[in-house]
Amino acid sequence: MDAIRIIGGRPLRGSITVQGSKNAALPMMAAALLHEGVTVLHNCPRIADVFYMEEILRELGADTFWSGHSLHLDCRQICHACVKQDYTNKMRSSVILLGALLGRKKQGTIGYPGGCVIGQRPVDLHLQVLRGLGARIQESEEKICADAKQMHGGCFVFPRKSVGATEQGMLAAVAIPEETQLLNCACEPEILWLERLLNAMGADVRGARDGRIRIRGGRRLRDCEFWVPPDRIVAGTYLCASAITRGVITLCNPPGEEMDAFLEVYQKMGGQYKFIGGKLVADSRRAFKPVNFVETAEYPGFPTDLQSPLMAVLTAAHGKSHIRENIFEDRFKAAYELRKMGAGIELSGRDAWIQGGSLRGNSVEAQELRGGAALVLAGLAAEGETIVRGASYIERGYETICEDLESLGGRIERYR
Numbered sequence: 401m402d403a404i405r406i407i408g409g410r411p412l413r414g415s416i417t418v419q420g421s422k423n424a425a426l427p428m429m430a431a432a433l434l435h436e437g438v439t440v441l442h443n444c445p446r447i448a449d450v451f452y453m454e455e456i457l458r459e460l461g462a463d464t465f466w467s468g469h470s471l472h473l474d475c476r477q478i479c480h481a482c483v484k485q486d487y488t489n490k491m492r493s494s495v496i497l498l499g500a501l502l503g504r505k506k507q508g509t510i511g512y513p514g515g516c517v518i519g520q521r522p523v524d525l526h527l528q529v530l531r532g533l534g535a536r537i538q539e540s541e542e543k544i545c546a547d548a549k550q551m552h553g554g555c556f557v558f559p560r561k562s563v564g565a566t567e568q569g570m571l572a573a574v575a576i577p578e579e580t581q582l583l584n585c586a587c588e589p590e591i592l593w594l595e596r597l598l599n600a601m602g603a604d605v606r607g608a609r610d611g612r613i614r615i616r617g618g619r620r621l622r623d624c625e626f627w628v629p630p631d632r633i634v635a636g637t638y639l640c641a642s643a644i645t646r647g648v649i650t651l652c653n654p655p656g657e658e659m660d661a662f663l664e665v666y667q668k669m670g671g672q673y674k675f676i677g678g679k680l681v682a683d684s685r686r687a688f689k690p691v692n693f694v695e696t697a698e699y700p701g702f703p704t705d706l707q708s709p710l711m712a713v714l715t716a717a718h719g720k721s722h723i724r725e726n727i728f729e730d731r732f733k734a735a736y737e738l739r740k741m742g743a744g745i746e747l748s749g750r751d752a753w754i755q756g757g758s759l760r761g762n763s764v765e766a767q768e769l770r771g772g773a774a775l776v777l778a779g780l781a782a783e784g785e786t787i788v789r790g791a792s793y794i795e796r797g798y799e800t801i802c803e804d805l806e807s808l809g810g811r812i813e814r815y816r
């Protein structure tokens with residue numbers, strides 16, 4: 401059975417090392433395609449989305465293998481330039497391969513990604529930036545075909561911020577032998593990590609921290625080895641797990657300043673934390689307070705990916721809290737399942753009001769990655785047994801969530 405079984409009620413205690421970041425690793429894998437050589441990503445998470453991306457790269461002609469958590473990507477022979485719709489449907493973020501394919505093969509075709517469970521998630525900004533750099537693009541219902549014959553540098557201003565479209569523009573511009581400026585870019589840390597990797601490969605990319613990216617393209621790229629940073633969303637999820645169980649946990653490799661917005665809310669709820677010798681010790685033993693108002697925002701604001709885990713924590717904090725989701729229009733699905741566990745949640749459009757109380761175990765269904773993780777957290781705090789079905793959604797982003805939470809004292813197991 402594709403499920404996780406949890407017996408709630410035990411505070412988490414202990415230390416944990418956070419896995420490598422999914423959202424940093426995926427664009428890095430796309431970047432490897434730009435180089436006719438070998439890129440090695442150390443500390444790469446062994447999760448379903450990374451395996452999908454690896455499978456796509458193999459279909460395109462790459463030779464890949466793992467040694468432990470090091471993923472070797474040999475892209476010397478890329479013979480295809482088409483990513484089938486099966487893949488783009490399974491994993492929307494594979495759409496960023498289009499920019500890399502334009503760079504590497506001067507043409508690319510990808511299946512049209514459909515809607516998605518957390519919202520419509522259009523790709524208009526991805527196509528706008530490529531068109532802005534001169535790519536010729538033809539769209540049909542099932543696929544997007546692009547060619548790079550007339551691509552050029554210049555300046556492109558994003559009308560709205562998008563993480564994926566910023567990465568798309570960066571990947572495409574690295575191969576254009578002119579200067580490109582991308583303005584009003586998203587500033588998420590994963591974009592800065594992509595900049596660092598591209599520079600380690602020999603590219604010349606600056607400005608990702610400020611959202612004004614300048615790329616001097618056309619440089620010869622070289623083989624490189626790079627460390628994927630720890631996953632700030634997994635780190636935040638584990639702090640939420642400790643918070644909902646009133647535990648004390650230490651993150652051995654915290655993602656540092658990337659967690660500031662989350663830690664601010666954690667502190668408002670009554671959590672205490674300290675950085676000691678590079679580790680983050682988070683103490684959630686005090687009574688937890690509700691939060692008046694938290695809204696998701698682009699970085700450095702509160703991350704949308706931690707909205708559902710936070711909601712789970714607030715269902716167990718006595719009093720009324722208010723969350724607003726500003727990034728994705730349909731990201732409250734977990735709330736319906738949390739209600740089955742006794743959570744008092746009212747929804748209206750982008751707003752959720754949560755009346756904290758106590759939770760009881762039930763059989764619930766994960767429908768997407770972060771919402772699914774939120775249900776696991778609720779199970780850790782609930783009275784009795786919780787079964788979370790749809791565990792494979794959760795495993796798309798969390799490599800060893802059951803083992804990790806069990807090592808911290810949670811009573812949790814994966815049904816196989």
Ligand code: UD1
Pocket residue numbers: 422423424426493519520521522523524525526527561562563564565586588590704705727728729
């Ligand atoms: C990335 C992350 C995801 C995170 C999100 C926001 C990866 C693999 N995924 O997703 O975990 O939740 O950033 O931090 O890194 N939009 C458009 N047109 C587009 C592209 C996006 O309207 O062409 C909209 C989206 O529907 C959404 C908003 O822009 O409402 C932000 O999306 P975006 O930043 O692009 O998120 P992703 O890159 O898809």
